[in-house]
Amino acid sequence: MFISKLKLINFRNYNKLDIILHDKLNIFIGNNAQGKTNILESLYVTGFGKSFRTNKDKELIKMNKDMAYIKAEGKKRYGEISIELRLWNNRNKEIKTNGISLTKLSELLGSINIVIFSPEDLKLIKGGPSERRRFIDREISHVNKKYYYNIMSYNKVLLQRNNLLKNIAYNKKLLKTIDIWNEKLVEYGTEVIFKRIEFIKKLNMLSRLMNRRITEGKENLEIKYLSNIKIDKKYKTQDIYESFKQMLEKKIDNDIKRGFTTVGPHKDDLGIYIDNKDIRIFGSQGQQRTAALSLKLSEIEIIKGEIGEYPILLLDDVMSELDINRQKFLIKSLKNVQTFITITELPELMIPLDKEGSIFKISNGSIVQNNDI
Numbered sequence: 001m002f003i004s005k006l007k008l009i010n011f012r013n014y015n016k017l018d019i020i021l022h023d024k025l026n027i028f029i030g031n032n033a034q035g036k037t038n039i040l041e042s043l044y045v046t047g048f049g050k051s052f053r054t055n056k057d058k059e060l061i062k063m064n065k066d067m068a069y070i071k072a073e074g075k076k077r078y079g080e081i082s083i084e085l086r087l088w089n090n091r092n093k094e095i096k097t098n099g100i101s102l103t104k105l106s107e108l109l110g111s112i113n114i115v116i117f118s119p120e121d122l123k124l125i126k127g128g129p130s131e132r133r134r135f136i137d138r139e140i141s142h143v144n145k146k147y148y149y150n151i152m153s154y155n156k157v158l159l160q161r162n163n164l165l166k167n168i169a170y171n172k173k174l175l176k177t178i179d180i181w182n183e184k185l186v187e188y189g190t191e192v193i194f195k196r197i198e199f200i201k202k203l204n205m206l207s208r209l210m211n212r213r214i215t216e217g218k219e220n221l222e223i224k225y226l227s228n229i230k231i232d233k234k235y236k237t238q239d240i241y242e243s244f245k246q247m248l249e250k251k252i253d254n255d256i257k258r259g260f261t262t263v264g265p266h267k268d269d270l271g272i273y274i275d276n277k278d279i280r281i282f283g284s285q286g287q288q289r290t291a292a293l294s295l296k297l298s299e300i301e302i303i304k305g306e307i308g309e310y311p312i313l314l315l316d317d318v319m320s321e322l323d324i325n326r327q328k329f330l331i332k333s334l335k336n337v338q339t340f341i342t343i344t345e346l347p348e349l350m351i352p353l354d355k356e357g358s359i360f361k362i363s364n365g366s367i368v369q370n371n372d373i
């Protein structure tokens with residue numbers, strides 16, 4: 001898939017932008033704080049309905065304006081796609097795909113598939129477990145609407161169960177009602193865990209391969225799903241269900257004492273290892289960066305496997321962080337992927353590009369020049 005046109009009105013520091021995009025490569029070049037990332041952000045919003053930088057739509061609207069408008073038009077395997085969003089200061093956003101209004105954000109997912117790689121992705125390796133869970137949930141939700149429904153439902157039930165746990169501390173009679181929440185939590189939680197294990201298995205295979213290629217066979221990357229619920233190698237849903245249920249029952253006193261649910265997929269993590277050593281503790285900066293890059297490139301392949309076509313890739317501020325070999329590998333791996341790159345100077349791209357594309361020079365919220373590569 002690719003996006004061929006982008007229109008912005010009152011989005012971040014853009015009054016009005018109307019650009020034709022290249023189906024292979026688009027490079028946005030400019031000094032700091034000129035609006036390069038804002039363009040990538042607007043594209044991301046058309047894929048996910050929200051930003052990767054903020055949860056507040058208000059921040060996306062140009063200062064002192066009431067509404068921001070984004071329209072992306074493109075092509076997918078089965079035809080044309082257009083996505084329009086209107087973000088308001090004082091009411092809910094409106095989203096349309098191919099001219100038809102959507103009632104839920106979840107209906108947007110999958111319309112345009114987007115993968116983003118930015119320096120923030122190092123958080124995936126260095127940050128806490130919640131960063132990694134967010135990564136897993138986002139990636140699976142993107143290609144699997146059922147998963148999105150299950151994780152949202154799980155989180156809702158979790159909140160309700162936690163509220164109940166807090167109330168039980170004052171009113172023991174309420175304990176009778178916990179079974180209803182346990183049942184729902186285990187039901188949604190089992191689906192979440194099962195899908196996560198499947199996803200991590202694929203991600204492990206692919207990222208291992210990518211990492212071996214980038215490091216020319218020198219390093220072995222391994223990714224494991226770390227669950228606080230006992231799960232055997234066959235990970236049958238019935239077994240996960242039983243195991244989760246038993247854990248909840250076993251931990252009930254502790255949960256009441258602490259006022260929240262202490263077991264479940266909301267506590268799980270992803271283990272990332274190089275040559276059997278935990279990369280978070282023992283990995284060098286370079287190894288961590290390479291691992292993050294391997295994970296992202298694998299994601300692209302997983303999406304291709306699930307939906308039959310490559311997603312769109314946004315590379316925000318990462319080129320200068322990569323050495324020449326990794327840049328080479330990256331560009332080579334992206335031959336069939338429409339790619340958007342932000343850079344401050346052309347020399348940040350150390351290798352000659354063997355890909356056709358457009359270069360947009362950005363200054364203070366407008367495009368001042370547009371050249372072909």
Ligand SMILES: Nc1ncnc2c1ncn2[C@@H]1O[C@H](COP(=O)(O)OP(=O)(O)OP(=O)(O)O)[C@@H](O)[C@H]1O
Pocket residue numbers: 011012013014030031032033034035036037038039058059060061062063317342344
């Ligand atoms: N809601 C908004 N209204 C107006 N301007 C905004 C808004 N949000 C951000 N900006 C402006 O957008 C600019 C930042 O744009 P962006 O994040 O795209 O920078 P960039 O070109 O990617 O820079 P860098 O190279 O530093 O990452 C800043 O000048 C900021 O003041």
